[in-house]
Amino acid sequence: MLKIWGRKTSSNVQAVMWCVAELGLPYERIDAGFNFGVVNTPDYLAMNPNGTVPTLIDGDNPPLWESGAILRYIANSYAPEGFWPSDPVARAFVDQWAEWSKISFTLSFTGPVFWKVVRTAPSRRDAKAIADALAVLDKKLDIAEAQLTKTPYLAGSELTLADIQFGHCLYRYFTIDIKRRNRPVLSAYYERLTNRAAYATHVMVPYDDLRVTD
Numbered sequence: 001m002l003k004i005w006g007r008k009t010s011s012n013v014q015a016v017m018w019c020v021a022e023l024g025l026p027y028e029r030i031d032a033g034f035n036f037g038v039v040n041t042p043d044y045l046a047m048n049p050n051g052t053v054p055t056l057i058d059g060d061n062p063p064l065w066e067s068g069a070i071l072r073y074i075a076n077s078y079a080p081e082g083f084w085p086s087d088p089v090a091r092a093f094v095d096q097w098a099e100w101s102k103i104s105f106t107l108s109f110t111g112p113v114f115w116k117v118v119r120t121a122p123s124r125r126d127a128k129a130i131a132d133a134l135a136v137l138d139k140k141l142d143i144a145e146a147q148l149t150k151t152p153y154l155a156g157s158e159l160t161l162a163d164i165q166f167g168h169c170l171y172r173y174f175t176i177d178i179k180r181r182n183r184p185v186l187s188a189y190y191e192r193l194t195n196r197a198a199y200a201t202h203v204m205v206p207y208d209d210l211r212v213t214d
């Protein structure tokens, strides 16, 4: 049984939960972080010295943190071939897009755009900084648009770990109040994700609790 600590509104928790649900794994999720606290208690810090979410414990194994490592652990342990191939070359291709999603796309979106729009009071928003961040993000999304023109999912014909790392930010990207370029292929991909039960349950989570108002 997987035990996962983390609030539903954390994007990194959402990635892990979406993966767990896609693979149909039994789990228990414990609310932690932000308004729930927990993460600064000695017991939690003994599991995860960062005081961040998510943290995973699988059975009697030691705790794991860093959502990227958690996702790879889950994939290595439980995923079918199509989701996380065993062949090193095929796996590296999926991993390359997963890594790109986390390091290049997500880092260009969450802090510079989502936080600056949703987690910043309207009177304190810096329109120029947001526009500059969107220009950077747009370049990443152009890469995704081109890739998704070749294959229905980011790393091939099936949903893989790469889509978990990329797609879990798209609900927020497509629902916050920002200028979005018309990208028909990315939009169709996002629509397909929204039709997946696991995505709807674990990623399409309202983020009003995170919103900072004047």
Ligand SMILES: N[C@@H](CCC(=O)N[C@@H](CS)C(=O)NCC(=O)O)C(=O)O
Pocket (backbone or CB within 6 Å): 010, 011, 012, 013, 032, 033, 034, 039, 051, 052, 053, 054, 065, 066, 067, 068
């Ligand atoms: N690199 C870490 C980042 C973890 C992280 O910063 N998580 C955020 C939520 S997305 C967090 O714990 N925020 C503090 C809180 O919720 O109390 C990972 O991918 O797991």
